[in-house]
Amino acid sequence: MYTPGPLTTSLPVKQAMMVDLGSRDQRFLNVIKEVQSGLLDLAGVSEQEGYECVLMQGSGTFAVESVIGSVVPRDNGKLLILSNGAYGDRMKSMCEIMNIDHDFIRYSDREVPVAADAAARVTEDKSITHVATIHHETTTGALNPMSEIGRALRDARPDVTYIVDSMSAFGAYPVNMKEDNVSYLVSSANKCIEGVPGFAFALCEKDNLVSTEGSARSLSLDLYGQWKGIQSNGQFRFTPPTHSLLAFRQALEEHTQEGGSQGRLDRYEANFRILRDGMKEMGFNLYLEDSIQGAIISTFLVPDDPKFDFQEFYQRLSNLGAVIYPGKLTEADSLRIGSIGRLFERDMHFVLRSVRQVLDEMDVKLPVKQMG
Amino acid sequence: MYTPGPLTTSLPVKQAMMVDLGSRDQRFLNVIKEVQSGLLDLAGVSEQEGYECVLMQGSGTFAVESVIGSVVPRDNGKLLILSNGAYGDRMKSMCEIMNIDHDFIRYSDREVPVAADAAARVTEDKSITHVATIHHETTTGALNPMSEIGRALRDARPDVTYIVDSMSAFGAYPVNMKEDNVSYLVSSANKCIEGVPGFAFALCEKDNLVSTEGSARSLSLDLYGQWKGIQSNGQFRFTPPTHSLLAFRQALEEHTQEGGSQGRLDRYEANFRILRDGMKEMGFNLYLEDSIQGAIISTFLVPDDPKFDFQEFYQRLSNLGAVIYPGKLTEADSLRIGSIGRLFERDMHFVLRSVRQVLDEMDVKLPVKQMG
Numbered sequence: 001m002y003t004p005g006p007l008t009t010s011l012p013v014k015q016a017m018m019v020d021l022g023s024r025d026q027r028f029l030n031v032i033k034e035v036q037s038g039l040l041d042l043a044g045v046s047e048q049e050g051y052e053c054v055l056m057q058g059s060g061t062f063a064v065e066s067v068i069g070s071v072v073p074r075d076n077g078k079l080l081i082l083s084n085g086a087y088g089d090r091m092k093s094m095c096e097i098m099n100i101d102h103d104f105i106r107y108s109d110r111e112v113p114v115a116a117d118a119a120a121r122v123t124e125d126k127s128i129t130h131v132a133t134i135h136h137e138t139t140t141g142a143l144n145p146m147s148e149i150g151r152a153l154r155d156a157r158p159d160v161t162y163i164v165d166s167m168s169a170f171g172a173y174p175v176n177m178k179e180d181n182v183s184y185l186v187s188s189a190n191k192c193i194e195g196v197p198g199f200a201f202a203l204c205e206k207d208n209l210v211s212t213e214g215s216a217r218s219l220s221l222d223l224y225g226q227w228k229g230i231q232s233n234g235q236f237r238f239t240p241p242t243h244s245l246l247a248f249r250q251a252l253e254e255h256t257q258e259g260g261s262q263g264r265l266d267r268y269e270a271n272f273r274i275l276r277d278g279m280k281e282m283g284f285n286l287y288l289e290d291s292i293q294g295a296i297i298s299t300f301l302v303p304d305d306p307k308f309d310f311q312e313f314y315q316r317l318s319n320l321g322a323v324i325y326p327g328k329l330t331e332a333d334s335l336r337i338g339s340i341g342r343l344f345e346r347d348m349h350f351v352l353r354s355v356r357q358v359l360d361e362m363d364v365k366l367p368v369k370q371m372g
Numbered sequence: 373m374y375t376p377g378p379l380t381t382s383l384p385v386k387q388a389m390m391v392d393l394g395s396r397d398q399r400f401l402n403v404i405k406e407v408q409s410g411l412l413d414l415a416g417v418s419e420q421e422g423y424e425c426v427l428m429q430g431s432g433t434f435a436v437e438s439v440i441g442s443v444v445p446r447d448n449g450k451l452l453i454l455s456n457g458a459y460g461d462r463m464k465s466m467c468e469i470m471n472i473d474h475d476f477i478r479y480s481d482r483e484v485p486v487a488a489d490a491a492a493r494v495t496e497d498k499s500i501t502h503v504a505t506i507h508h509e510t511t512t513g514a515l516n517p518m519s520e521i522g523r524a525l526r527d528a529r530p531d532v533t534y535i536v537d538s539m540s541a542f543g544a545y546p547v548n549m550k551e552d553n554v555s556y557l558v559s560s561a562n563k564c565i566e567g568v569p570g571f572a573f574a575l576c577e578k579d580n581l582v583s584t585e586g587s588a589r590s591l592s593l594d595l596y597g598q599w600k601g602i603q604s605n606g607q608f609r610f611t612p613p614t615h616s617l618l619a620f621r622q623a624l625e626e627h628t629q630e631g632g633s634q635g636r637l638d639r640y641e642a643n644f645r646i647l648r649d650g651m652k653e654m655g656f657n658l659y660l661e662d663s664i665q666g667a668i669i670s671t672f673l674v675p676d677d678p679k680f681d682f683q684e685f686y687q688r689l690s691n692l693g694a695v696i697y698p699g700k701l702t703e704a705d706s707l708r709i710g711s712i713g714r715l716f717e718r719d720m721h722f723v724l725r726s727v728r729q730v731l732d733e734m735d736v737k738l739p740v741k742q743m744g
Contacts, residue, residue, distance in 0.1 A: 003395075006395055009392055014391075016391075020381055024695075024698070025695055031489040058610075062430060094591045097591050098590065113716055134439070217443070217469065217470070217589070218437065219462070219594065220434045220593065221592065238430075239378060239433075241569045243389065243568060243569070247615075323394040323397055325394075
């Protein structure tokens, strides 16, 4: 699978799910602890340094909502969102539904948020208490300057709380929450750490988290409540996806074996280069400029030829065993191919061969159209 | 495992998770459809009759909150909750957090809600728009008269919307949503249908569901939004737990093979009788009266003997391979033993033998104390 998750996982990750454990079983409670400290470690922090890991059932969006809905105060809280795609926009939808006061800077899908803009806005508007952005915009594959933004915020307004949705970047692109001034970092089991879906997590600055008690707008998605629950007896408040957690522990182990985030990023970058070069050779160009393109997922415009039908293209590729992802742009028809998951160079050559074969079968002419 | 879920699942259920499928893959979309229609079937209804199945990521509580937070109108909505345990009380907590106007009738843990009380209350208070209760209170193992309540509500106030949390009953105790006047019935993957945790579901009367558009208090837990998303393109709005869904399809197949809900209930009842009789022989008495005791999980008071320490008892049983459940009563120390999951007569004899062995090892004297 060449998707941004659920993605191809290793056989041992799946095999780890062949056991049923009770949610209060000591063996399972040990898994929770291992996972929590492993995740903090990946973010360059630890409990000793004042950071906590909160695991949340559901998809990544559930964890993002649990942060936004739980940490922005009901009174006098205001969230500035920096968006350049669907995932930043989703944060805005959350604020609208939960009646959270917010401000919104929208860049185009081909741009990335600018640290100086964030600094200027929070300097102008002192009522802003929180700032949120996306680390890697899966909409396009853009890598946003989340460190720069965090540092600029610290210089401009050290009292502002910085929230980062690092869904499809965490575990590949290195992060140091402390150095990057990140109070809440959210990601999911089934992205760069290569686990199966079922839960997501928020890494939290403990002092900040503790100060949010009682602010949650949901019982299930109460971030502080979820933390406090596990803190009190080591157990989830509500039934956890035990099998996903078992798979994830194995995934974390494989992540370490590969050399941590840097080792994983090296493989993803090698995958990406093969993909980019091979697609370019066929006439497909990356939608984004090289300077902001990440190694996680790549957006290509679809061929101009009227014979190209995405559904047919997708289905034929899928029949060959290469599952790709539709595009998510509003302004142009596009397709996306991921380079994450248990994928290696041979897999990237396989998807390239498959794309070429399907285009031939469909008699589609290249090159694809160029963006203005 | 002798727990109310996550529970012991069959080998084929776990084996079904050994495949990675993309969340937009046609094979996965077919699994969603099969699961949806299988679940409606278990509730005695179908899409043709105007019912819909909404799958929700997370634990059962997430699905309960998605119903309560999405279907009770923001203006002029008022929910009457009938509670006789922790799960009814949890609905009250949800209302408090989400600022949902509500009324609350609390029975003791040893009683069940009374249909006539519900009818009287909604007749008195015409501002009540919704009524919710629990089908099987896992706190104690009490089986509540959810059908009677639904029918009484139809007679008293046909305009009232009836919501049932059937978490640990659905798939064993037969339900007919139409006959029982249930507009929303919630349950989870990892209870009587014997799947693995990762998602839950709400079965919904379509006309009612459609009328709730825009009422949700959460993006992730927006019931209508979740339904509309899958309705529009067959896909989840946000990453689904693909492996849990695959396991669940297999679990549904095994449920059918066992003779549906009735066949499953027969096995659970046989399990329960062995457990009850064996525990009684040792001196343990059921906490509940026989008339309200279900066959799902049984609460026993702990022995009076000061040598009895629950943690030690639990750990020793666990070491023997028999994982039970702590009690959840506030008024007395208790323990719970479940009879659901892939458990058969031999497993019930095994837990009984293990309990006897551990009591001997701990030199605990029986009988246990009696409730007044």
